[in-house]
Amino acid sequence: MTRRLPRTTALLALLALAGCFPTVDVAPPDRCAEVPGADTASVPDVLVVGEEASVTLAVTVNGCLPLHPSALVEVDGPDGRRVPSTASLVTEGRAARVTATFTPVAPGPHRLTAYVEPSVGVARRVLTAARQARASVAARVEAPCARDAVTASGAWLCLAGSVVTAWRGGMQLQALPAADVVVRGDVAWLLAPGQVERFVDRGGSFLVREPDAPLAFFPDGEVLPRGDEELWDVSPSRIRRFRLDPGGLSLVAERALPRGLCAQAQSAAVDEAAAAVWTACPSRPSAVRLCRFELPATDEGTCREVAGQWAGFEAGALWLREAGALRSVGLDGPGVALPIDPNDTVSATPGGWPTVTTRSGRVLLPARTPLEVHLEVVETTLPVLSVSRDTVIAGGASARVALRRAP
Numbered sequence: 001m002t003r004r005l006p007r008t009t010a011l012l013a014l015l016a017l018a019g020c021f022p023t024v025d026v027a028p029p030d031r032c033a034e035v036p037g038a039d040t041a042s043v044p045d046v047l048v049v050g051e052e053a054s055v056t057l058a059v060t061v062n063g064c065l066p067l068h069p070s071a072l073v074e075v076d077g078p079d080g081r082r083v084p085s086t087a088s089l090v091t092e093g094r095a096a097r098v099t100a101t102f103t104p105v106a107p108g109p110h111r112l113t114a115y116v117e118p119s120v121g122v123a124r125r126v127l128t129a130a131r132q133a134r135a136s137v138a139a140r141v142e143a144p145c146a147r148d149a150v151t152a153s154g155a156w157l158c159l160a161g162s163v164v165t166a167w168r169g170g171m172q173l174q175a176l177p178a179a180d181v182v183v184r185g186d187v188a189w190l191l192a193p194g195q196v197e198r199f200v201d202r203g204g205s206f207l208v209r210e211p212d213a214p215l216a217f218f219p220d221g222e223v224l225p226r227g228d229e230e231l232w233d234v235s236p237s238r239i240r241r242f243r244l245d246p247g248g249l250s251l252v253a254e255r256a257l258p259r260g261l262c263a264q265a266q267s268a269a270v271d272e273a274a275a276a277v278w279t280a281c282p283s284r285p286s287a288v289r290l291c292r293f294e295l296p297a298t299d300e301g302t303c304r305e306v307a308g309q310w311a312g313f314e315a316g317a318l319w320l321r322e323a324g325a326l327r328s329v330g331l332d333g334p335g336v337a338l339p340i341d342p343n344d345t346v347s348a349t350p351g352g353w354p355t356v357t358t359r360s361g362r363v364l365l366p367a368r369t370p371l372e373v374h375l376e377v378v379e380t381t382l383p384v385l386s387v388s389r390d391t392v393i394a395g396g397a398s399a400r401v402a403l404r405r406a407p
Contacts, residue, residue: 053102
């Protein structure tokens with residue numbers, strides 16, 4: 001006997017054979033959706049040695065996020081050693097944000113690598129750590145100054161018009177006629193046409209003139225002090241070295257400079273450790289020339305032309321602005337590059353050294369020690385006007401402060 005299938009069962013079988021079975025969408029939620037505005041990185045414009053930092057990097061995931069992703073962060077310091085760090089993760093669609101928390105222990109570039117595990121995304125970033133500058137207030141003055149100088153003992157010399165006023169602790173010590181003033185240590189040289197006066201700051205109520213008479217002096221270039229008893233006169237054509245003796249300022253050495261070194265005005269600096277002058281100037285578009293000349297002359301001098309954008313100058317080195325870096329170069333070798341943000345503003349100052357202003361307004365200064373070159377953070381809300389190896393002058397038109405940089 002033949003069994004007949006129930007009519008309903010037979011109908012279902014026919015539908016199945018025809019591929020007409022109804023389907024139900026049971027796929028998991030879409031974890032691969034693109035999220036607009038996924039790049040929500042949060043990166044400080046500068047790291048500070050000894051201060052905890054949190055850096056958030058945006059990671060684009062390759063494929064779908066796993067159900068339980070995790071984050072791993074590696075932070076390598078300037079010497080290549082691993083810096084202890086912790087990591088946290090926030091995800092949204094295919095976007096992941098990894099936050100690294102760590103404390104820089106040395107100045108210089110820190111290389112951050114953030115991973116979303118298991119092996120679905122990676123992001124990298126290089127950030128610069130700077131030391132906190134050990135700067136103390138050396139002097140303050142509330143007076144408009146066309147040129148400033150501060151002695152080692154804290155007297156402020158302010159040139160306004162044809163008068164130099166000396167200040168200490170908010171009190172004006174003296175007002176002296178002069179056309180210019182240069183300072184080295186506690187010795188101030190006040191220049192006037194055909195003469196110079198030498199004053200010594202002994203920390204008292206006034207500066208002492210030693211010797212107590214004007215000295216005949218006819219410079220034809222930039223006047224630079226060296227030590228307590230020497231003045232160097234550097235012009236585009238010659239260098240002259242004068243030394244104080246019982247009879248006044250005596251010319252002790254002179255040498256001519258080669259012609260055609262500079263396309264624009266030159267800057268000069270005296271080497272305190274050696275009897276030499278360093279000069280620097282633009283030599284052609286996008287190139288700078290650095291030279292060294294000894295006095296008395298023991299050779300014909302040494303020069304080097306370097307491609308780059310002028311940022312500053314000191315005895316022994318040029319500072320150049322490059323893409324993402326501030327570079328210090330001497331007479332040979334590639335020099336030292338200090339990474340900076342490409343959006344930072346680099347400015348040259350009358351003191352010779354450059355300043356770097358970050359997007360948040362923090363001021364970074366290059367610093368040099370016998371062991372390294374690094375960046376320092378100077379905490380000041382005043383505009384920086386001048387920077388030298390040991391002094392920072394900041395302020396506005398009527399009030400200024402001098403910060404003494406500690407080595």
